[in-house]
Amino acid sequence: MVGARILLESLKKEGVEVIFGYPGGQVLPIFDQLYDFGLKLILTRHEQGAAHAADGFSRATGKVGVCLATSGPGATNLVTGIATAYMDSIPMVAITGQVGTHLIGNDAFQEADVTGITRPVTKHNFLVKDVKDLARTIAEAFYIASSGRPGPVLVDIPLDVQRADTEFIWPEKVNIRSYQPTYSGHPGQIKKAAKLISNSKKPIIYAGGGVITSGAALELKELAEKLQAPVTTTFMGLGGFSGAHKLFLGMLGMHGTAYANHAVMESDLIIAVGARFDDRVTGRLDDFAPGAKVVHIDIDPSSISKNVRVDVPIVGDAKNILLELIKEIKKSPDTTEWLRTVENWKKKHPLTYKDDSAMIKPQYILEQLWDLTKGDAVICTEVGQSQMWACQWYQYLTPRTFISSGGLGTMGFGFPAAMGAKIGRPEKEVFNIAGDGSIQMNIQELATCVANKINVKVLIFNNGFLGMVRQWQELFYKKRYSYTPITSPDYVLLAQSYGAVGMCVTKKSEVRAALQKAIETQNTVFIDFRIEPEENVYPMVPSGQAINKMIEGLA
């Protein structure tokens, strides 16, 4: 069997049903096999779109997303998408064509050292030099991508390897002696954690993306209810704990709720579950939660004590550990007083905005979207103010309903990711909350959506600005709006020209009807919402400040 065929057979063995990709000279044998193999390829209009779509597919389903590109420019176009997945620990396998093995290192046409370029942004990568290694390499790539702390893995396959012939031998089991992730927590550590928890008075659960990866949402809920402890999540953790639960405090951090930040700062015990104490979360490290002990549950030892000193580290899978921990906690702390204090913060510092009778406020759109969908939708976002409003003004009830680039903050991610999400979850309504700047970064994927009838609903929060940057300029650079005003095409005409549906909404009174219509439309929809141009995201912790030193804006 030729290498190209072995690749596809291997993907099939891994249960892959769809891949996102783009052809070129060094992947011709693979595309030739795809012609009648029965594995669906979604032809994007840019390789970056393919990478983000594979990522969005993975975030929506928990499966490994797969993208495919040719050597040189095709592969380098994947890089931003790979880096985006890497920063958010998303399992993905990227396959690239490479020039023939005899040409490698020759500055051959469309040659790029792709394993070299992607080394710092992949969990691991491979250059397959011998077709005999191909099947095993694909199996290892999927295993590495999806186990332990997940991440993207790249497999670079030279042209001659795709053509070379060998027997297809699928390894039923993968064992890599140098890679043995830890899944179960150390019982002694779990006991210690249970004791700290029982003796705490002001515990708070701080949950992150690891809860979603681990599938630990149920266990998390059980722990929170058992302890009657308030829960805050990171941006990546949104949906890991129901946004409608009475113990939920919303997201913490730079644009988190004031009450989540106050609660963390005043707590005496932080139970961190699958969260990595990112600087957007901790603010000024020296001032972070000075009176709190920290229990940290994480599958990656390198996440522990990286930024914040940890009292009880527990390395392993969140779900396993939470199950054990719940059993181990004999006495729940009395949190009545603590919850009352937290309740007061909620009352004193609610999330608010100043509504307007005519002008469309971005928060209002999200409230209407919530009201129409009640959480039964997948919300993808681009990056910027609109992204932050989407964190604050929509309630995520279940895991994998909020899809957004957190660690890298990649503008242009949302639209292709929404595409991938819709393919993964066709029964769900999928929205992309997009800024007018971000949507223009991968807008070519309109063609992919229409051609493949991928009906995603793009809600453009058109403020005429690269708003998040403008906000910083307003607050910290004396309102000198240097290169942040931005123009847009006529999105209605643009959508129509691609065969999609476009709407433009300029009045508050039309918002709900437009959303309703988008939901009912069996096509890709772009809605151009002309929102208040200089609305800011509040609360906001200026960078380098303690997280309870928020600017609460108008509220």
Place this chain on the structure above:
Amino acid sequence: MRHTISVLVENKFGVLARVAGLFSARGYNIASLAVSETLDPQISYMTIVVEAKDAKVLEQINKQLNKLIDVITVTDFTNKEYLDRELVLAKINYAPKDKSKLETIFNKFVGKIIYHKADVAIIEAVGDQHQIGELLNELDKFGIKELVRTGKLAISN
């Protein structure tokens, strides 16, 4: 402070780049690095001497090394018993009359002449960091023209 770490890695294409890349990407300094095959040709042994400003940095270095897929084991020799050696070759200014002076030095310190001609000699020395340091101090008096070192090799005892 300097710390000595040994790493067993799969002897695979690109593994050195992965280790080196980890250090450069995170701004950690490698003072020396020695790599070679082990008894098992599929496994290589690296001795890395790193500069770590505090225990937290050292801990991250260890964890990040462990995280590399091709890394089998990491041994941090800080607070552990180990022996270390380094091989140095030093090219020094030399005149035939220096021969006896050098021999007295070599009676006290590690080192030997492995080559000489009219005005230069090449000295070979194997020793631990302290011994090598002492020897270099002595050789300095002759004028060291060129110095090459293997970097530290360490083995637990």
